[in-house]
Amino acid sequence: MDLVIRNAKLRKEKELVDIAIKDGKIVAIEEKMDVNGSKEINADGNLVTPSFVDPHLHLDAVLSVGDPRYNMSGTLLEGIQIWGERKPHLTKEIIKKNAIEAIKWEVANGTLKIRTHADTTDPTLLTVESLVEVKEEMKDLVDIQIVAFPQDGIYTFEDGERLMEKAMEMGADVVGGIPHNEFTREDGVKDVEFVFNVAKKYNALIDIHVDETGDDQSRFLEVMAKLTINNNMQGLVTASHTTAMHNYNNDYAFKLIGILKRAEMNMITNPFDNSVLQNRTDGYPRKRGHTRVDELIARGVNVSIGHDSIMDPWYPLGKGSMLQAANLLLHTAHLSGYDQISDLFDMITINSAKTMNIEDEYGIEVGKPADMIVLDADNEMDAIRLMSECIYVIRRGNIVATTKPSERVVTFKGAAENIDFKIRK
Known part of the structure; x- marks a missing residue:
């Protein structure tokens, strides 16, 4: 052997x-x-x-915290503004260098499968080109899927549809969207419909940033679920973030989760970003900034955990550890029940492999x-x-x-004892 x-x-x-x-x-x-x-x-x-799986990461923005400035409000919108200020100064060298370094961080922490989003709202599509090259150069170390992701929306600027299609032609594997960032509800629905049409054209998976807001009236997830059922795409469609669901009234949320189960949709929650970006304007009491993880799991919906950001305009910390992400979600989503801790481990392994549609090789x-x-x-x-x-x-x-685990020695009454924080039965 x-x-x-x-x-x-x-x-x-x-x-x-x-x-x-x-x-x-x-x-x-x-x-x-x-x-x-x-x-x-x-x-x-x-x-x-099996290795950890990170089904939601933005490799085009990693390790850019403070460039060109720090996110002082800590909000999602300021993060998007800073990213917009940075885009005109991006180079392929910078994007690739940072992306490759972050990939190595994730590998060192046990992740060998990554789905990354690549911003398609830059007319040069430099981020897409750079990450397609990174995917090829790093293929012996890690498997990467690339999502064509319209960070600013598809219909908030000229040529949004054309750039999305071009990104798919350049080698993107998954079609993304961001309906809640469009100017109107009607454009948001159009955003989702366009994504499904492109996915059918290119026989691609779907992963949409959807309802990433505290607004309880942001309800594009139901549109995704309907189109998934109508297009017989059960199991092939992913909804990322869905933080607005936290604020929906319970009757509506119950009905929606039933439709999500029927659609066999995959859900991704992103504990690092969601916990710091969402509900910043609530005052007190302050709601938790994540989707209804426990209710989704209880109803049999596939839920995964993504890292999302690593030291970028949206989240200033992180080291590419999916275990750290699971640990944080345990606390913020009330998942400390004995069986729920096993569910958390599923969410960074087998559930995420299902989300990325790689179960046959995982x-x-x-x-x-x-x-x-x-x-x-x-x-x-x-x-x-x-x-x-x-x-x-x-x-x-x-x-x-x-990795060599740290050694910690406590000396007491003349005796040295190694402390590893494990309980011996």
């Missing part, structure tokens, strides 16, 4: 197993296999899972690509609680990142 992982703890399994990898694929998963590997890893009872199963991680934790709760390091990140059977 090219690589054998010994004593691996798989999710929902009691016994430890060995995993054998050959030619980039998993060829066997058994207890105590009598095989040798050119390389071997002893997982030592730690959790081994998972720790014989015959699938060997894209997996070894965590410094033996269960999902500890992984999220400790925001555990990825001791090993494995891409197609090759070890592409390693």
Whole structure:
């Protein structure tokens, strides 16, 4: 074998197993296999899972915080204004350099699948061109999907439709939209309808920034759900953010979630950005700035977590950790129930793989690509609680990142003790 992982703890399994990898694929998963590997890893009872998946990221804006100025109000609208001021000065070199660096951050934190949005409202489409090149250059390290994303809206400026189509011709994989940012309700509906028409033309997936506002009258999600059903696109359509749903009256929200389930839509919540950008003008009491995650999960809707921003005009922090995103959502969305913590881990792994429509090549199963991680934790709760390091990140059977967990020593009454914050039973 090219690589054998010994004593691996798989999710929902009691016994430890060995995993054998050959030619980039998993060829066997058994207890105590009598095989040798050119390389071997002893997982030592730690959790081994498929790599993390980040289904919502803006690689064209990462690592740009403070350029040309900081977002002093912390609002979504000021972030968009700053991005607009920065766009005329962007170069391919800057976009690619920052994007590649952020990708490496995510890989070091265990993410090997990324869906990124590329702004199509710059007439040069420099962001799209740059990220198409990044996708090709980084393909041996990470799988990337690119969304043609009209940051300023499709109908708020000239040639919005043409630029979206051109972005698809240049190599974008997914069609995006932003109906709540259009001038009128009518243009917002037109935005969604255009996205579906383009997706059918290019046989592409859909991922729309929708109702990313605290306005309880922003209701474009229902339009997406209807068109998904009418076009038989169940499972192929994603709604990102949907923060307005938090403020809908409960009767309407109940009806809407039922339609979302019928449409088999994928939902992405983005804890970092949503928690700091939304409901800034509420005063007190201040609503939480995310969608109805618990209710969606309870009704069987597929929900994923995205990182969204890494040090850009919308969110000044972040290091590309999906475990950190899950940890934050646990607190802001009241997901601390025992079963809910397992749901959170699903939201950065299998749920996000479903959102990206890559389930056939995702998972720790014989015959699938060997894209997996070894965590410094033996269960999902500890992984999220400790925001555990990825001791090993494995891409197609090759070890592409390693981390040595920190050592903390407390000396008391002459005795030194290593502290790792884990409970021994």
